[in-house]
Amino acid sequence: MEKRLILNSKILKLSRICALFIALWAIPVMAFSQGKAAQDGNKPYDPKDAIFEHIGDAHSWHVSIPLVKPFAIPLPVILYTDKGIEIFSSSNLHEDEVYHGKNDYVLVKNKIKIADETGNVDATKKVYDFSITRNVASMWLGMIILFIIFGSVSSSYKKRVGKAPKGLQSFMEPLVVFVRDDVAIPNIGVKHSKYMALLLTLFFFILINNLLGLIPIFPGGFNLTGNIAVTLSLSFIVLLVINFSGNKYYWKHIFTPEIPLWLYIIMVPVELIGIISKPFALMIRLFANITAGHIIVLSLISLIFIFNSLAVSPASVVFVVFMDTIELLVAFLQAYIFTMLTALFIGMAVQEHHGEQHEI
């Protein structure tokens, strides 16, 4: 009897989890439809705007939760213009409406521009936008989550010295050990400990933002790691780390490779381009993978609105579930690849005896 009870409870739990998942997959559709319902029904639906609005950045964080009226969390707008720094809330900004600060500002396609007296965009005046946008806010959210996770994990390491890991600690430890044993050590070798902090931070930063990006509702649903600015910053840091840790063999390989002298005209520029192209490939790879995933998922959802029929939704949802599963894999895979290639490039830069091997 007891055993049956346990069995039943397990089934109950399983069915609850299933229900939760079904509800989760249904949420983006519902949220999406709520947003669309507000729009003019006569206009033919254009998925491009919706998709690009999602994968791009925004000055306020639009929140769509089922059964709740969609609202926007205002975020600080920080602008640097010829009249100095200006800070105001994004709730003051609306499409096609002029905000009067030190300058007059208008929001055109999510970009802040300076307007002249008539309310038109004044292209002659430049504005540098350092706003805390949705992506910045979500990045900080991801960082806070990682701080909480690793704060607790590192405190449990301090508390449980020499003991087996437990709870969250035992969940994170294999990932940390994976980065160390399968990413850092095989690629960098004995000097890996100096780069462990960078590799682990990169891995978990990309991973958490990839995963949060997959969550369709509020705290997630952004496209941070699929934003070229973010991948550019990450790969620029990687570029600096690679070249600052490059030893004499690395530089010798670039400037005086062991080839006939006349080939130098070709090889030295190629190697110099290689310095840039390696991190550049990292930047493009992460950006393209994550953005593509988001675009596919959103396009599949958009099918419902393109056909303007609820009958399409089962097919859409099935495909979205499929894509989300793949995206889950991609989230891990891209974090792994970015970290792995960073480790590989660092390894090539710090290698003591440079043989005839070339970059992949």
Added chain:
Amino acid sequence: MELVTPEIGLVFWTTISFLIFLFILGKFAWKPILGAINEREISIENALMKAEAAKEEMARLTSENESLLRDARAERDIILQEARKLKDKIVGEAKEAAQEEGAKMIEKARLEINMQKALAIADVKNQVASLSLEIAEKVLRKQFEDASKQDALVTELLKEVKL
């Protein structure tokens, strides 16, 4: 095109945030975590090595015990064999001694017997001699009761004596 144009704001914030994030995590998370993992790995390795050493020691002790036992058994066998030999020797010697003693005693007895026999014979001889003498005396006395006979004998004896 807008998609692949990095915005300066996001670049700025990402770089700043990531560097701070890297610094804080590096100091407060990765360092203690990796340190603890390394330490634990070293201690586990040490423990394994110690266990291996203990196992070897154990095996060594066992084999030593076995060899000791074997030696002891061999020694016991040798001792037993020796004891058996000794016993056989002692028994043999005892037998020999007994035989010798017996032979000696028999010899002694024989000698005694011979002696007694000789004594007895001597005694008998004496008695026979004395008896014979008595008889001879009596015979002679009877014979030589008459003087003529005595003279005859003397004469005869004298004849026999050749000078």
